[in-house]
Amino acid sequence: MNLHLDLFDLKLFTHVAQAKSLTRGADMSCISLAAASTRIKQMEENVGGKLLHRNAQGVSLTAAGQALLYHAKRVMQQIEHLRLDMQDFGQGVRGHVRVFANTTSITDYLPEKLAGFLTAHPFVQVDLREHLSEEIARAVADGGTDIGILAGDVPTDGFDARPFGHNRLVLAVAAGHRLARAEAVSFIDTLEEQHVGLRHGSAIHRFLRIKAELAGRDYNPRIQVGSFEAICLMIEAGVGVGVLPASSARRHAHSMRIAIVPLTDPWADRELKIIARDRTQLPASARALFDELAQHDARKN
Secondary structure, eight states, X not given: OOOOOXXXXXXXXXXXXXXXXXXXXXXXXXXXXXXXXXXXXXXXXXXXXXXXXXXXXXEEEOHHHHHHHHHHHHHHHHHHHHHHHHTTTTSOSOEEEEEEEOHHIIIIIHHHHHHHHHHHOTTEEEEEEEOOHHHHHHHHHHTSOSEEEEETTSOOTTSEEEEEEEEEEEEEEETTSTTTTOSOBOHHHHTTSOBEEEOTXXXXXXXXXXXXXXXXXXXXXXXXXXXXXXXXXXXXTTSOBEEEEHHHHHHHHTTSOEEEEEBOOGGGEEEEEEEESOGGGSOHHHHHHHHHHHTOOEEOO
C-alpha cells in the first residue's frame, strides 16, 4: 500500500465524519465540495477501499473509515500537543489542560490541589468538567480529555493509572430523623424517603439514578441544589435525606444538626484514580499536572 495522507486530508476527513455530510465537511474545511470530493476519492484510492457510504441523508463510515478516523483524531491531537509544547518554549510550563473528573474529586480534592498547581504555573489554563466515571474513561481513551479522575470500580487496564484517593458515599439525615441512629442502611431502602440531591445534570445525580434503575426503582430528589453544603442545609431543615461523600458530610456535620449513616452497598466504597492514556505522550503542561495530582493520595473515608 502506497499511503500518502497529509494533515489537511486528515482534518477534512475528520470534519466529514463528524458532520456526516461531505458538504458540511467541505464547508468546515473551507474548500469547495468538488475539491473535498476529489480529496476523499484520492484517499480511498490510496487506502484501496471505500471510506464512506454515501446516501440521501449524507455519509456514514465504512470499517476502513472508522479506523482512519480513530487514527486521524490521534494525529491531530498530537499535532495540538506539539504546538502547545513548542509555544513560548523556555518560559516555563504553559498550555491548556483538559481534565474530566467525577463529582467527589471536584468538590473534595481538586480545589486545593489545582490552586497550588496554578499558582506555581501561572501560564497554564485548566478546563475542568464533571462527568460520570464511565464517560471519563471513554474520553481519555478517545483523546477527548488529557487527564481523568474517576472511581476505581471502572476498569483502568490499558491506562496510565495512579491512586488519587478514597471516599465513601453515605446517607445524611436530620439529627432527629428515624434513621439517625441506624448502624447502616442500603441505598434502595432510603428511596422510601424524600431525597435532596445535586442538580439533574451532575455526575453523582446520574450515578444514583442508574443505581436505582438497576434495582427497578426511581431516584427523583424532592429538591435539587447546587452543592453538598446546600444539601446538608436542606437535610438539617427536615426537607429530606441525601447521599453524598463521607468527607463532605463530616465537614458539614461539625456545624449542622445532621447524622451520618453508612451505606451497605459495595459501590458506596470508592477508590479514586487519576488516569491518562499515556503519561509520556501528554503535553508538558498536562504531564506536569498529572504528576502533581498523582502525588496526592488523599485517604479520606
